[in-house]
Amino acid sequence: MMKRYLLLAALFLSATASQAQDSVIIRKFYDEALVNGQAYDNLRYLCKNIGQRLSGSVGAEKAVTWSKKLMDSYGFDKVYLQEVMVPHWVRGAKEQGYIIDGNKKIAVPIVALGSSIATPAKGVTANIVEVRSLKELDALGESVIKGKIVFFNGAFDQRFIETGAGYGAAGIQRFAGPSAAAKYGAVGAIVRSITPALDDYPHTGGTVYVDGVKKIPAAAISTLAANKLSNMLRLRKLPLIKFYFKQSCQTLPDVKSYNVIGEIKGSQNPNKFITIGGHLDSWDLAEGAHDDGTGVVQSVEVLRILKATGYKPKNSIRAVFFMNEENGHKGGIKYAQQAAAD
Amino acid sequence: MMKRYLLLAALFLSATASQAQDSVIIRKFYDEALVNGQAYDNLRYLCKNIGQRLSGSVGAEKAVTWSKKLMDSYGFDKVYLQEVMVPHWVRGAKEQGYIIDGNKKIAVPIVALGSSIATPAKGVTANIVEVRSLKELDALGESVIKGKIVFFNGAFDQRFIETGAGYGAAGIQRFAGPSAAAKYGAVGAIVRSITPALDDYPHTGGTVYVDGVKKIPAAAISTLAANKLSNMLRLRKLPLIKFYFKQSCQTLPDVKSYNVIGEIKGSQNPNKFITIGGHLDSWDLAEGAHDDGTGVVQSVEVLRILKATGYKPKNSIRAVFFMNEENGHKGGIKYAQQAAAD
Structure with a gap:
């Protein structure tokens, strides 16, 4: 009986210790976000320097190139483009x-x-x-x-x-x-x-x-x-x-575009993925700040913070910038199909 | 024993009914705020049409007049000015x-x-x-x-x-x-x-x-x-x-100013007050949108919504626009002294 109590006590102490450690790590995430946060700067660049980025447009192409370069600069374990054919509607x-x-x-x-x-x-x-x-x-x-x-x-x-x-x-x-x-x-x-x-x-x-x-x-x-x-x-x-x-306006033939994907590899389950993301494309008449600039800059910020604080996740974590949410969802569909096949 | 169960059941039903009624009333508050909300318009007027309103300035005087008029227009049970002497510092x-x-x-x-x-x-x-x-x-x-x-x-x-x-x-x-x-x-x-x-x-x-x-x-x-x-x-x-x-810059003699107060009278305890508020003054170099324009427009909005939805509170509810938070707190002090004396 005493053994059982000791075991319980040990379990409790270890849970408390791990909780205390969790709170220290979460505090690190907050500090990194508050002191070195990149999300607003990235959002400003995406909206003001790239601007409109409807699927098939030059803006969308620029957004893909910029996103890939951004993820590369953060030193994620893997950064790559997932090819997808998207509609090309022009006003x-x-x-x-x-x-x-x-x-x-x-x-x-x-x-x-x-x-x-x-x-x-x-x-x-x-x-x-x-x-x-x-x-x-x-x-x-x-x-x-x-x-x-x-x-x-x-x-x-x-x-x-x-x-x-x-x-x-x-x-x-x-x-x-x-x-x-x-x-x-x-x-x-x-x-x-x-x-x-x-x-x-x-x-x-x-x-x-x-x-x-x-x-x-x-x-x-x-x-x-x-x-x-x-x-x-x-x-x-x-x-x-x-x-x-x-x-x-007219619909031209589909064109090749990309989902942009960044990964931090999991230490225990590298082939299990937690996916977060937003869509990279916007309507042609707008900078797409809230639809969905904030979505993409926040999702890449999550990975940047994990990386910057030295956190090693057990499962792999992916940030995905989906192409073509606005008029076709082709990027999301492609990602889901590929994930199901993997 | 059966009686006790019946009593419990009755209590439970009445609690549920009153809860359902509460949720209907709260929903009304939300609808009024969302459909007929005045807070943004009031904030715009206060910031853009009145602007800076440091204690003792013409802006502060205008803000008092406007606030009183606004409360009058909402038909509260009582709207009045509470006199207070405030510092008069000029840049x-x-x-x-x-x-x-x-x-x-x-x-x-x-x-x-x-x-x-x-x-x-x-x-x-x-x-x-x-x-x-x-x-x-x-x-x-x-x-x-x-x-x-x-x-x-x-x-x-x-x-x-x-x-x-x-x-x-x-x-x-x-x-x-x-x-x-x-x-x-x-x-x-x-x-x-x-x-x-x-x-x-x-x-x-x-x-x-x-x-x-x-x-x-x-x-x-x-x-x-x-x-x-x-x-x-x-x-x-x-x-x-x-x-x-x-x-x-210099400090001139104190000048007369006012807290602006609006009330909805309580049906059961008219002499018990729930007080909400913000401060009406701002620094001389700013429109004071968040410090504390939002505070005052939200507090008057609460009373406006209660009035517009026909809600009758048991205790009296007051919205107070305090003068002189920025450089003296004289309005807040005056209000507290008066409340203690009453």
């Missing part, structure tokens, strides 16, 4: 959008949605049907929609404590709206920008064409312009108000 | 600082510390003694310090997870340094700005003159200039490097 000339009110043309800020097709060279002009949800669209059906431009004007619901959830809820109109409208014979789709801010900056983002449904051109409209258009539709007789837009 | 003409290196004069950015006296009209010129803590100062003593300008160059320690604690630790040099140096016969004090950022913006902040110790002029120097001065002292023979500074 083309600046988009034009007008509300046509009888003889008046009111310019409004629009941007093509990612993956959208172009309008015909002379643009699309049509009457407008405003809806605030996919449900409203379905309720109207083909007899109302056919030949029209559908204006998806569902507002961003601010009542989400996690704002990302609010973004997702509003996003459905953008992802699924254009194809849903096309099923009823719409000739174009204009989608309210997904943001609670009232401003004149239209936000792009991807749309998804459903297989077998005719592709129609789709654009985002700024929230202020969406409000103006909605007010005009409410106050005037519908047939007087039309919408015109023109965009020349 | 005067733009400060001048130079490192004098033989025949060369190198201009460096300095700002007088709050409550500091002026230099003589022709400024102060003297040799410099650099210290990195009050302990170092004490170790040098009068034989080294007398007749010199003491340069407090202790750097901001970034290893605090709560950055406010780092600020406090570095702040000791600023609060207590000038008087401590004066005890050893220093003729002036230059204090490294309390920030981890390396830049050319000197940060003001208050210093405290100890009773019975000769007051000497004290200024903050930008972190980049502090590094430059420190390097020059390290590389050159000490007597070649002098420092010159000139400032014309």
